[in-house]
Amino acid sequence: xxEFTNEEKDLLKNxxxxxxxxxxxxxxxLAISSRASYGKDEVLLTExxxxxxxxxxxxGTIEVSKNDPKSxxxxxxxxxxxxxxxxxxxxxxxxxxILTATASEPTVVLRTSITKLHLPENTHxxxxxxxxxxxxxxxxxxxxxxxxxxxxxxxxxKQKQLILAIFGIITLGLxxxxxxxxxxxxxxxxxxxxxxxxxxxxESLIY
Numbered sequence: 001x002x003e004f005t006n007e008e009k010d011l012l013k014n015x016x017x018x019x020x021x022x023x024x025x026x027x028x029x030l031a032i033s034s035r036a037s038y039g040k041d042e043v044l045l046t047e048x049x050x051x052x053x054x055x056x057x058x059x060g061t062i063e064v065s066k067n068d069p070k071s072x073x074x075x076x077x078x079x080x081x082x083x084x085x086x087x088x089x090x091x092x093x094x095x096x097x098i099l100t101a102t103a104s105e106p107t108v109v110l111r112t113s114i115t116k117l118h119l120p121e122n123t124h125x126x127x128x129x130x131x132x133x134x135x136x137x138x139x140x141x142x143x144x145x146x147x148x149x150x151x152x153x154x155x156x157x158k159q160k161q162l163i164l165a166i167f168g169i170i171t172l173g174l175x176x177x178x179x180x181x182x183x184x185x186x187x188x189x190x191x192x193x194x195x196x197x198x199x200x201x202x203e204s205l206i207y
Contacts, residue, residue: 003034003035004030004035004058005090005128006128007045007136008058011058011082011083012030012056012058012110013026014084015083015084015085015135016083016084016085016132016135017056017085017088017129017132017133017136018045018056018132019025020131020132021125021129021130022128022159023189025124026127026128027127028121028125029112029117029122029125029129030110032112032113032116032117033110033111033113034110034111035058035108035109035110035111036055036108036109036110036111036114037106037107037108037109038060038103038106038108038109039103039106039127040088040103040104040105041102041104041108041111042102042103043100043101043102044086044087044101044102044103044109044170045081045086045087045097045099045100045101046053046065046097046100047066047096047097047098047099048071048095048097049096050094050096050098051087051090051097052094052113052114052115053087053110053111053112053113053114053154053161054085054086054087054088054090054091054111054114055085055086055087055101055109055110055111055112056083056084056085056086056109056110056112057080057081057082057083057084057085057086057107057109058082058105058108058109058110059108060101060103060105060106060109061079061080061104061105061107062079062083062084062086062101062103062104062107062109063076063078063079063080063101063102063104064076064077064078064079064080064086064099064100064102065099065100065102066098066099066100067100067181074100074118077099079104080101085136086101086109087101088129088133088136089133089137090113090114090132091117091126091129091130091133092130094114094115105194117129127201130192139184152175179189
């Protein structure tokens with residue numbers, strides 16, 4: 001624990017992943033972890049590859065991205081900061097990473113071995129972290145659902161506004177057309193009367 005400052009220990013103890021650990025479990029967790037520093041643009045996790053570690057950010061910023069299947073260019077998913085976790089889903093089962101994590105500035109993290117966390121002597125620590133992981137994932141799914149619903153509602157609102165705007169423009173166009181026609185005949189009343197006399201009267205029509 002000597003490699004971490006008191007402020008860093010407090011940040012780690014109070015982060016979502018570790019806040020339910022007892023003092024002894026917290027010490028056990030640090031024993032299977034290490035401090036790691038990454039420079040700007042250094043990659044912590046690579047999409048499609050298996051990694052032995054998951055991370056808790058101590059300082060700095062990590063950009064999480066996923067490759068676009070069409071353009072193969074990385075699409076930014078989110079930015080993570082101090083106290084947030086990266087790759088914790090693989091605690092449950094260490095499969096290939098589904099996202100890429102890259103430091104967007106000099107960053108310090110707590111790097112933890114998934115293999116060591118699964119050892120029998122760390123069972124209590126693993127269970128506590130597993131419960132926290134499930135909660136974190138649930139909260140993220142809830143947030144994602146809310147975001148999708150909000151975007152859908154906003155898109156429908158904009159579509160409705162567009163339809164109303166188009167309808168308003170059409171109505172205004174018709175109204176202005178009627179006014180223009182009325183003004184034309186008002187300003188050319190004599191011409192209108194002359195044209196009206198061209199048409200035969202009802203009495204002169206022969207059936």
